Amino acid sequence: MSQSEPLLRVENLKTQFFTEEGTVRAVDGVSFEVGEGELVGLVGESGAGKSVAAQSIMRLVEEPGRIVDGTVTYKGRTLVDIERGPDGDLRESEAMLSRREMRTDIRGTEIAIIFQDPMESLNPVFTVGGQVREFIELNRDVSGAEAEEIAIDMLREVGIPEPVKRYDEYPHQFSGGMRQRVLIAMALACEPSLIIADEPTTALDVTVEGQILDLVDDLQEKYDTAFVWVTHDMGVVAEICDSVNVMYLGEVIEQADVDDLFHDTKHPYTRALLRSIPRPDRTVESLDPIGGVMPEAINPPSGCRFHTRCPDAREVCREVHPTHAPPEEGADAAGAGNDGARPADAARAAEADGRQPHLVSCVKYESVGYEHSESLEAEATGAFAGGLAEMRGGERDE
Ligand SMILES: Nc1ncnc2c1ncn2[C@@H]1O[C@H](COP(=O)(O)OP(=O)(O)OP(=O)(O)O)[C@@H](O)[C@H]1O
Ligand code: SF4
Numbered sequence: 001m002s003q004s005e006p007l008l009r010v011e012n013l014k015t016q017f018f019t020e021e022g023t024v025r026a027v028d029g030v031s032f033e034v035g036e037g038e039l040v041g042l043v044g045e046s047g048a049g050k051s052v053a054a055q056s057i058m059r060l061v062e063e064p065g066r067i068v069d070g071t072v073t074y075k076g077r078t079l080v081d082i083e084r085g086p087d088g089d090l091r092e093s094e095a096m097l098s099r100r101e102m103r104t105d106i107r108g109t110e111i112a113i114i115f116q117d118p119m120e121s122l123n124p125v126f127t128v129g130g131q132v133r134e135f136i137e138l139n140r141d142v143s144g145a146e147a148e149e150i151a152i153d154m155l156r157e158v159g160i161p162e163p164v165k166r167y168d169e170y171p172h173q174f175s176g177g178m179r180q181r182v183l184i185a186m187a188l189a190c191e192p193s194l195i196i197a198d199e200p201t202t203a204l205d206v207t208v209e210g211q212i213l214d215l216v217d218d219l220q221e222k223y224d225t226a227f228v229w230v231t232h233d234m235g236v237v238a239e240i241c242d243s244v245n246v247m248y249l250g251e252v253i254e255q256a257d258v259d260d261l262f263h264d265t266k267h268p269y270t271r272a273l274l275r276s277i278p279r280p281d282r283t284v285e286s287l288d289p290i291g292g293v294m295p296e297a298i299n300p301p302s303g304c305r306f307h308t309r310c311p312d313a314r315e316v317c318r319e320v321h322p323t324h325a326p327p328e329e330g331a332d333a334a335g336a337g338n339d340g341a342r343p344a345d346a347a348r349a350a351e352a353d354g355r356q357p358h359l360v361s362c363v364k365y366e367s368v369g370y371e372h373s374e375s376l377e378a379e380a381t382g383a384f385a386g387g388l389a390e391m392r393g394g395e396r397d398e
């Protein structure tokens with residue numbers, strides 16, 4: 001991916017909400033790339049910053065939110081480039097597309113976004129077909145009749161039975177899964193190169209979710225559309241993604257090719273997320289929820305932001321903010337469950353053959369003295385201690 005210019009490059013993106021309670025650091029230095037036709041996951045618990053990151057790429061962050069740093073480039077065009085002026089004020093660089101260019105050249109035509117709740121995106125008082133047609137007319141240079149034809153074709157393409165008849169029906173006459181298919185049809189109608197899908201299947205039952213994921217897989221292959229797929233579900237990631245960014249409290253804490261992430265998991269948070277996935281060989285009782293809750297993004301914990309919940313946390317984790325880098329050779333020997341591979345070499349090899357290098361933000365993989373640091377276990381109390389014990393128990397069972 002890094003050998004040629006990726007389709008989308010997000011670098012050090014920071015978005016904050018300036019509220020009465022304080023500054024919410026919703027997205028805090030996020031970087032990732034999306035290659036052409038690649039399906040990239042953004043995964044993490046509620047509040048991790050996934051939606052705000054997605055909205056920031058599209059410049060759809062609402063007040064009191066603001067992108068305060070970073071760049072986003074798409075096909076060599078600058079969607080975001082924030083710099084600081086001499087007196088510290090935030091400025092949009094001259095290279096940045098204007099609001100009008102974002103509307104006319106990017107949104108819908110180049111990059112489409114699909115939201116979690118189709119009812120929010122579909123107007124209940126207009127027919128489904130009419131809304132798809134209008135969207136096509138707005139974004140493509142075609143007549144009304146041609147737009148209608150494309151709309152019906154797209155409804156058929158996403159598996160809506162009897163599309164000519166259903167064209168004239170209203171959103172409430174469609175099931176949740178069918179409404180989500182309509183949004184996918186709308187997103188695809190202008191043949192964008194990238195679709196950002198923000199938890200589009202979360203509200204659906206698992207069977208319908210499976211059908212939609214299969215559909216996306218088929219369409220992705222047919223149209224070679226790239227996706228940023230936002231989800232809290234590692235099972236979904238495993239099913240459709242090529243590479244993954246695991247987010248925690250505004251930061252990407254592990255970034256890898258999907259096979260590397262599942263078979264050579266590095267970060268304790270990713271491990272915990274993986275243990276909480278339902279699988280056919282697990283009973284509900286044996287699922288291992290992550291102990292504690294994610295802290296507020298107004299006052300994130302010092303050092304590693306996961307240290308208040310991490311079963312492996314030591315004193316050094318409270319003091320040192322981990323760098324986001326390939327794991328250092330040998331530095332992960334201290335209790336990281338290392339399999340003896342040379343991770344830095346593996347990261348370089350991945351980069352050389354165009355795959356996502358494996359990056360992790362955890363001091364266990366850095367030479368900062370983790371192995372000699374005191375355990376933070378003594379701090380654990382109440383529910384957190386319970387969760388911690390559960391996580392430890394889960395690890396022993398592996
Ligand atoms: N309009 C807003 N005003 C203030 N804070 C906000 C606003 N929108 C989002 N936030 C905060 O930004 C942080 C990231 O929110 P975001 O919606 O991106 O999380 P998420 O990962 O998408 O979670 P979910 O899985 O629940 O959708 C949270 O702390 C959230 O409270
Ligand atoms: S840096 Fe420390 S607290 Fe953070 S994930 Fe690694 S071991 Fe856990």
Ligand SMILES: [Mg+2]
Nearest residue numbers: 050051052199
């Ligand atoms: Mg969200």
